[in-house]
Amino acid sequence: xxxxxxxVLPHDLALExxxxxxxxxxxxxSRVSPQWRHLLHSHFFYSHRKKSGHTRYLACLIQALPPxxxxxxxxxxxxxxxxxxxxxxxxxxxxxxxxxxxxxxxxPLFCQTAGxxxxxxxxxxxxxxxxxxxxxxxxxxxxxxxxxxGKEMPSKRSFFAMxxxxxxxxxxxxxxxxxxxxxxASVYNVGEDEWWELPPMSQERDxxxxxxxxEEFWVVSGYRTEQQGMFEGWAEAYGLRSGQWRGVExxxxxxxxxxxxxxxxxDGRLVSWGELDxxxxxxxxxxxxxxxxxxxxxxxEGGRHGFYVQQGQNCKLRNIRVPDDFSGFVQSGxxxxx
Amino acid sequence: MSSSVEAITVLSSDGxxxxxxxxxxxxxxxxxxMLEDVCFSDDCDEVPTIEVNSKTLVKVxxxxxxxxxxANSGASDSDAEELKKWDIEFMKMDVKDILFHILMAANYxxxxxxxxxxxxxxxxxxxxxxxxxxxxxxHIKNDFSSEEQEQLRRQHPGCxxx
Numbered sequence: 001x002x003x004x005x006x007x008v009l010p011h012d013l014a015l016e017x018x019x020x021x022x023x024x025x026x027x028x029x030s031r032v033s034p035q036w037r038h039l040l041h042s043h044f045f046y047s048h049r050k051k052s053g054h055t056r057y058l059a060c061l062i063q064a065l066p067p068x069x070x071x072x073x074x075x076x077x078x079x080x081x082x083x084x085x086x087x088x089x090x091x092x093x094x095x096x097x098x099x100x101x102x103x104x105x106x107x108p109l110f111c112q113t114a115g116x117x118x119x120x121x122x123x124x125x126x127x128x129x130x131x132x133x134x135x136x137x138x139x140x141x142x143x144x145x146x147x148x149x150g151k152e153m154p155s156k157r158s159f160f161a162m163x164x165x166x167x168x169x170x171x172x173x174x175x176x177x178x179x180x181x182x183x184x185a186s187v188y189n190v191g192e193d194e195w196w197e198l199p200p201m202s203q204e205r206d207x208x209x210x211x212x213x214x215e216e217f218w219v220v221s222g223y224r225t226e227q228q229g230m231f232e233g234w235a236e237a238y239g240l241r242s243g244q245w246r247g248v249e250x251x252x253x254x255x256x257x258x259x260x261x262x263x264x265x266x267d268g269r270l271v272s273w274g275e276l277d278x279x280x281x282x283x284x285x286x287x288x289x290x291x292x293x294x295x296x297x298x299x300x301e302g303g304r305h306g307f308y309v310q311q312g313q314n315c316k317l318r319n320i321r322v323p324d325d326f327s328g329f330v331q332s333g334x335x336x337x338x
Numbered sequence: 339m340s341s342s343v344e345a346i347t348v349l350s351s352d353g354x355x356x357x358x359x360x361x362x363x364x365x366x367x368x369x370x371x372m373l374e375d376v377c378f379s380d381d382c383d384e385v386p387t388i389e390v391n392s393k394t395l396v397k398v399x400x401x402x403x404x405x406x407x408x409a410n411s412g413a414s415d416s417d418a419e420e421l422k423k424w425d426i427e428f429m430k431m432d433v434k435d436i437l438f439h440i441l442m443a444a445n446y447x448x449x450x451x452x453x454x455x456x457x458x459x460x461x462x463x464x465x466x467x468x469x470x471x472x473x474x475x476x477h478i479k480n481d482f483s484s485e486e487q488e489q490l491r492r493q494h495p496g497c498x499x500x
Contacts, residue, residue, distance in 0.1 A: 006438075006477065007477050008476075009438055009441065013441055013442065013445060016453075017441075017460040020458045020460075020462075022465070025464050028464065028472070029464060031494070032472050032473055032478060033473070033479070033480065033481060034481060034486065
């Protein structure tokens, strides 16, 4: 299928060598030969590496940029500009992704992200100047290191739940332009660049949070339009196989906002990252990265936020040193397996 | 197996003789089978041949001898750390000459640790190289057609293809 990857080596040995290539070298390696290029850009290569345990879990964070990176058009406003930071928990290295296409003003405010088979999918959010809700979808492919535009979201939706499995990104809840809470749900297939509508949840859920739990897409907490801020203590779970929603009672503390802070334990139970350690009690954002996790938060309101890595479940948080350029406020994050 | 046997003699594909200790040979299933054959056979003078050239076999045996104590008895974290450092030094070698031979030998001798190490070393070699340096080391001809090359240049402005 991929003849002569490395002429002096049998095919399977050559494939094993390339499987261990650090992802940051993909752009370079894909210019070596047509065979390498086809291999590195193929779905086969990703699934082969996943099967043989050579994929990596990266944290992609929506992070406030240092002032010198702010686009000129936003200099007069006080709100920070956000960019996407990539953190590799194995090598403890930090990088920043190139900005999304046609984004003179930086990322949409409160845009949301999910990792999808070697790609980062970013959607929604508000125009940084007019605060108009946006329906743009962008996909960053780590193999080609390029952004492309995806098919727009079928409707305007803010502060929704998002989760991904395989090639699909699930969204549900949030609110529409009129700040009405939503019970609708959709799925975006990244490979086919197509949206489909899902059956609706049983109730509206604004500011809910999405997580994948086994083969279910969980939409955690949220509140109805008339119950502003009164967060529910239950979740609704969409079975990826059954195509049905089911209610899951008593999985979240009533009244607690779930944004960015829902973790899923090994046993499938939900945890709040903020309860892990008093040092991340406030403004916490957690991202599960395979057997590790990255947690960012501060000890008290207005306190300096710290960056932590948890090596395995039930382990203590380990503080990590962060270069100045990457120490800005982290709004949200997701894991991309590449 | 007689406990008095501590090392066996093997021949490389070039016909040179090498000694390998019993405990080191245990890192490789095929080597271990050969060793059992030698020890149990009546004709103890027969020297088995390993289809690996002398230059490569020296390195493979060096690796086995270094890793044998840990593989056979388990080791502390500090030993593992020390061994890791040793592996890195061990892999600093003339690539064209020997790395690919070691990789093939490790595959042939079913030595998982060395195989993994050699594959990773080959992958890591590309760090800091130019495209043409990679081609040279991996013996790859640039067979992008001129149209493909032109298209790639347009798609990746500022990137070198040489």
